[in-house]
Amino acid sequence: AQSVAQPEDQVNVAEGNPLTVKCTYSVSGNPYLFWYVQYPNRGLQFLLKYITGDNLVKGSYGFEAEFNKSQTSFHLKKPSALVSDSALYFCAVRDMGNTDKLIFGTGTRLQVFP
Amino acid sequence: DTGVSQNPRHKITKRGQNVTFRCDPISEHNRLYWYRQTLGQGPEFLTYFQNEAQLEKSRLLSDRFSAERPKGSFSTLEIQRTEQGDSAMYLCASSPGGGANVLTFGAGSRLTVL
Numbered sequence: 001a002q003s004v005a006q007p008e009d010q011v012n013v014a015e016g017n018p019l020t021v022k023c024t025y026s027v028s029g030n031p032y033l034f035w036y037v038q039y040p041n042r043g044l045q046f047l048l049k050y051i052t053g054d055n056l057v058k059g060s061y062g063f064e065a066e067f068n069k070s071q072t073s074f075h076l077k078k079p080s081a082l083v084s085d086s087a088l089y090f091c092a093v094r095d096m097g098n099t100d101k102l103i104f105g106t107g108t109r110l111q112v113f114p
Numbered sequence: 115d116t117g118v119s120q121n122p123r124h125k126i127t128k129r130g131q132n133v134t135f136r137c138d139p140i141s142e143h144n145r146l147y148w149y150r151q152t153l154g155q156g157p158e159f160l161t162y163f164q165n166e167a168q169l170e171k172s173r174l175l176s177d178r179f180s181a182e183r184p185k186g187s188f189s190t191l192e193i194q195r196t197e198q199g200d201s202a203m204y205l206c207a208s209s210p211g212g213g214a215n216v217l218t219f220g221a222g223s224r225l226t227v228l
Binding site for chain 2 (some may be wrong): 049051099103
């Protein structure tokens with residue numbers, strides 16, 4: 001079965017510093033991987049996805065993610081964090097079959113301090 | 115295109131009452147998904163529609179839960195005889211058919227069962 005794991009419940013970083021939010025995956029076949037962000041009392045907003053091709057994927061709001069097949073990881077990164085980046089971040093993997101159904105991790109809360 | 119719309123945004127009900135949530139997907143999207151999210155957890159898949167056909171249901175979807183998508187447009191999720199454990203955010207998402215698509219989520223409907 002497809003699954004993702006987010007090993008950190010919370011990540012704290014100072015504004016202006018680089019940030020990394022970790023995600024590892026377990027899949028059968030080639031993974032389709034996604035990152036979403038959730039602000040308080042809001043739905044999930046799509047940030048970026050990896051389907052195939054370049055291992056470094058660029059997304060919205062200056063975020064990027066690196067696909068690493070040997071380490072089965074898909075970590076989310078940003079070179080310089082903003083206080084407004086503080087939110088809940090979810091990694092997800094597309095389920096097997098002919099749908100776009102996603103299986104989500106448990107989420108990582110990112111706190112950026114001024 | 116106004117995105118995915120969900121109503122009501124917040125519902126407070128007493129245990130044992132029935133509640134219904136509505137989701138209006140992006141108009142050209144033929145795939146529709148319901149997820150449930152509890153505090154501190156990632157979204158969990160409930161059910162999936164392609165057009166008007168309900169093609170997949172999670173074991174999380176007990177007999178008290180029913181979802182419909184008449185005419186392949188809006189969808190409703192009804193919970194009968196609500197229990198306190200049903201308190202959660204109910205998220206709806208839609209995607210177009212074909213390819214590795216991104217799910218677009220609504221803002222969610224938060225259910226509080228007293």
